[in-house]
Ligand SMILES: Nc1ncnc2c1ncn2[C@@H]1O[C@H](COP(=O)(O)OP(=O)(O)OP(=O)(O)O)[C@@H](O)[C@H]1O
């Protein structure tokens with residue numbers, strides 16, 4: 001595999017007039033990794049990619065590949081290629097010429113071999129002489145990937161390339177993309193709205209909010225231990241209870257909230273002061289009938305409540321439970337229990353392991 | 363009655379087409395006439411004299427060639443400048459852009475008589491000798507507007523992301539223009555040029571004011587009309603019509619072929635087996 005360097009963004013900022021689209025962004029994307037950038041609409045993901053591609057000039061900051069500063073380089077000089085959200089295939093050229101475009105512009109005469117093997121890689125060999133408009137959405141998407149990848153860029157930028165596809169094709173393309181990435185070893189930077197897609201495909205997930213990276217890390221790490229309220233709610237769902245730190249014994253933090261006490265490990269607490277938000281993922285919570293409350297394991301956090309809504313979703317059942325202080329918490333239960341499920345109006349006890357609890361800065 | 367209701371639109375359509383084509387047909391038919399007197403008005407006798415001796419009447423071919431020359435020169439110049447103006451108007455934000463956008467329509471909106479006479483006044487004031495140059499200047503002026511409008515529409519319909527994709531794929535600004543922008547805008551430019559040439563070749567009023575002693579084809583016909591139009595004029599006019607027809611049919615055929623090749627194929631045609639056959643055709 002060839003030598004590739006890390007992509008580094010160094011205090012990158014982009015303003016459009018008053019509006020700051022990307023705000024002092026610094027991050028390192030390891031060479032050969034699959035990096036996913038997720039975030040709400042308008043948070044600056046596309047702008048970040050466009051700056052890396054050279055299609056937008058940063059207001060300040062630097063972009064580096066290894067030790068090479070590419071900030072001042074023009075788009076056509078950068079070892080970076082983009083798969084555009086709309087594909088942007090050249091409508092006047094056939095598939096073959098679309099894929100050969102980058103090679104030809106760099107003065108490479110013998111394009112036949114590389115183009116054909118690239119078309120084979122994306123399984124479009126027989127379509128070589130068709131025009132883009134004669135292909136289905138998924139096929140066009142693969143052409144867009146092939147057209148970028150054939151140049152063996154050090155970094156491949158993908159701006160929601162699967163956005164236009166239906167769910168089935170999307171899953172298929174996700175597997176395809178991941179396979180290609182593993183095969184060629186290029187650094188992939190993948191922007192997506194679909195947090196599930198980000199988590200299944202990426203080595204590293206970065207959650208972006210209002211022009212800044214709120215948190216990044218391994219998908220499981222970010223999911224299991226969100227460090228900000230935005231991440232806790234954007235990447236999956238969370239139950240959040242506001243309270244105050246009552247004290248800490250050893251490695252445990254004790255929180256009192258609405259007359260109840262919660263405990264969480266100190267290293268899972270991101271709150272700096274006394275005010276704290278106690279969080280837990282819905283699938284980590286177990287539901288027990290109130291009469292069985294004695295069966296709650298002693299160290300667990302627990303909250304009494306009344307079921308207000310039950311929705312059956314096949315694999316799991318989703319409950320809404322009203323706490324004594326009037327808040328509704330969400331609980332996901334696998335549908336592997338034998339016997340009756342809790343019904344609306346039932347008094348219940350919710351409990352979860354201390355190790356699944358996290359603390360956030362309000 | 364029922365039959366009539368079903369075919370009414372077709373009948374009306376055919377009638378309108380006949381109405382449109384009768385003058386042309388008459389011109390073509392009369393080019394094979396051997397008129398009795400000076401006026402080629404009533405059918406007398408079949409003959410191909412005019413076709414065999416196209417330049418037989420003094421001045422016919424000279425004026426025809428003058429018009430062709432003026433048309434070519436003014437079309438080329440106007441297309442180049444008009445295309446550049448269209449690019450500037452669509453691609454760049456500059457002071458006076460919106461007023462330019464508006465002013466470019468003026469020559470199209472101005473009555474030709476007004477434009478022709480004002481230009482004449484201008485040339486006379488400048489003591490600029492009237493002739494081919496003044497006619498060309500006048501023609502370039504009004505053709506430019508048509509070129510700008512046509513090319514602008516085409517450019518505005520061009521997805522800017524295509525050019526970004528080209529830049530991303532190692533195309534320098536020059537290569538981006540050469541391999542992406544130009545091929546996509548070219549149909550608009552060619553259309554504009556064809557229209558421009560037709561307008562120039564056909565123009566009488568503005569040319570008449572600014573021609574001085576120069577005789578263009580329309581001016582020749584106008585002059586001849588008073589003394590009896592020679593049959594050669596019919597033959598030449600028919601020739602022009604045929605050339606135009608060929609041009610139109612060719613462009614229709616090309617765009618038909620292109621549309622056909624761009625057509626989304628029905629689902630069953632998407633299998634690799636049929637693709638091979640398709641791509642060879
Ligand atoms: N050319 C521009 N001029 C002015 N504002 C812009 C421009 N491009 C983007 N913005 C603004 O910058 C912000 C970030 O835009 P960006 O396209 O990066 O969002 P995004 O994260 O890609 O959103 P989405 O998920 O909807 O694609 C938005 O508020 C947008 O309105």
Ligand SMILES: [Mg+2]
Pocket residue numbers: 045046047159
């Ligand atoms: Mg975007």
